[in-house]
Amino acid sequence: xxxxxxxxxxxxxxxINGGLSFLFLPILTSFLSADQFGTLELYRSSIAxxxxxxxxxxxxxxxxxxxxxxxxxxxxxxxxxxxxxxVIGSVTLFAVLFFPNLQDIIFQRYSIPLIVILIxxxxxxxxxxxxxxxxxxQIEGKAIxxxxxxxxxxxxxLLISYYFLEYKNYGWESVVYGILFASTIFFxxxxxxxxxxxxxxxxxxNKVKMILFLGSPLILTHIGGWVIEALDKFMISDLxxxxxTGIYAVNYKFGIIVMMIQVGIxxxxxxxxxxxxxxxxxxxxxxxxxxxxxxxxxxxLMTISIIMISPFLFDIxxxxxxxxxxxxxxxLVSFAYFFDGLWKxxxxxxxxxxxxxxxxxxxxxxxxLNVVLNFYFIKEIGVNGAALATFISFFTGGFFAFVLxxxxxxxxxxxxxxxxxxxxx
Numbered sequence: 039x040x041x042x043x044x045x046x047x048x049x050x051x052x053x054i055n056g057g058l059s060f061l062f063l064p065i066l067t068s069f070l071s072a073d074q075f076g077t078l079e080l081y082r083s084s085i086a087x088x089x090x091x092x093x094x095x096x097x098x099x100x101x102x103x104x105x106x107x108x109x110x111x112x113x114x115x116x117x118x119x120x121x122x123x124x125v126i127g128s129v130t131l132f133a134v135l136f137f138p139n140l141q142d143i144i145f146q147r148y149s150i151p152l153i154v155i156l157i158x159x160x161x162x163x164x165x166x167x168x169x170x171x172x173x174x175x176q177i178e179g180k181a182i183x184x185x186x187x188x189x190x191x192x193x194x195x196l197l198i199s200y201y202f203l204e205y206k207n208y209g210w211e212s213v214v215y216g217i218l219f220a221s222t223i224f225f226x227x228x229x230x231x232x233x234x235x236x237x238x239x240x241x242x243x244n245k246v247k248m249i250l251f252l253g254s255p256l257i258l259t260h261i262g263g264w265v266i267e268a269l270d271k272f273m274i275s276d277l278x279x280x281x282x283t284g285i286y287a288v289n290y291k292f293g294i295i296v297m298m299i300q301v302g303i304x305x306x307x308x309x310x311x312x313x314x315x316x317x318x319x320x321x322x323x324x325x326x327x328x329x330x331x332x333x334x335x336x337x338x339l340m341t342i343s344i345i346m347i348s349p350f351l352f353d354i355x356x357x358x359x360x361x362x363x364x365x366x367x368x369x370l371v372s373f374a375y376f377f378d379g380l381w382k383x384x385x386x387x388x389x390x391x392x393x394x395x396x397x398x399x400x401x402x403x404x405x406x407l408n409v410v411l412n413f414y415f416i417k418e419i420g421v422n423g424a425a426l427a428t429f430i431s432f433f434t435g436g437f438f439a440f441v442l443x444x445x446x447x448x449x450x451x452x453x454x455x456x457x458x459x460x461x462x463x
């Protein structure tokens with residue numbers, strides 16, 4: 039079945055990307071001190087925040103409506119989405135350039151130069167447009183094209199970063215330049231592909247209102263998700279020091295292997311889910327539920343496996359003794375991303391019904407909880423407290439998403455019981 043083939047490809051993409059990242063980890067930790075690594079993680083986290091803001095929920099809306107739109111409507115939507123990204127990117131650039139106080143906050147507190155901030159804005163903008171193309175690959179089931187695109191970006195980014203590290207001695211900024219150059223290459227490829235699909239500026243702006251209306255809650259969800267996943271690094275830097283952020287970030291990367299795998303699985307799951315649920319018949323609903331249960335079991339087993347092998351992976355990939363292994367961080371972060379996977383699975387049901395506000399409320403509650411817990415736990419038990427706050431936040435989000443799905447979606451959750459009853463009769 040195509041979903042299994044695509045699932046294997048998407049998992050391989052995540053594994054290859056993760057593998058490339060881990061192969062690069064010994065290089066980074068040997069070139070960078072813990073405080074430099076911490077600064078790099080703050081930069082990456084900032085990029086993730088900006089990219090989501092520039093996308094404005096467009097990729098999620100494409101997933102939820104692709105099979106409901108005509109080809110013309112899809113083209114208009116993509117054009118309108120790019121237009122909104124450019125407007126938000128321009129406003130952000132203007133704010134940073136013409137409000138010196140904003141520059142001072144970032145530069146003085148986190149020692150990130152203005153030129154790097156500007157590069158981050160540009161990188162985020164072009165990546166937000168590139169994300170539209172990768173979304174189309176996913177939902178159209180073009181797993182191989184998606185794999186070449188994503189792995190190609192990761193490989194080129196790491197090679198360019200290594201060049202600047204090894205031969206230019208640019209320090210942590212080497213990764214900044216590597217990501218920028220790779221993003222530019224694949225942005226140009228995206229523009230070429232969209233041009234071939236006849237996505238042009240002549241289309242009307244009649245989807246802008248939809249994007250603003252339905253995308254606004256998704257922006258809140260993105261910010262909420264970013265708070266849960268990334269704000270802890272900024273809080274560790276403020277409450278302890280930037281070196282502690284570097285040590286925490288290195289251990290976090292081993293727990294995040296679970297996320298790499300669940301992302302691969304869910305990239306195959308999402309187009310399958312939206313296509314099947316659009317049929318709106320009992321046979322398709324039973325099929326969806328059956329695969330949902332299998333997904334949960336697979337994610338759980340993989341989470342346990344990753345936790346068990348993490349000490350061996352740490353010894354292999356971390357060569358600098360100043361980066362210490364932490365069972366607490368890895369176990370808590372691994373299970374946090376297990377519940378994050380469940381959260382994403384059940385969010386598909388909410389997004390299908392355009393209940394993006396429910397999705398947003400859940401994330402906002404979890405994000406607020408995360409901030410409070412981080413502030414308390416980091417002060418009381420140090421960096422392990424940040425991992426504990428992450429786990430509780432993801433567990434809370436997954437639980438609420440599950441409850442909301444049960445209340446809003448009429449699905450045959452206990453189909454196997456009814457099936458057995460029929461057999462008995």
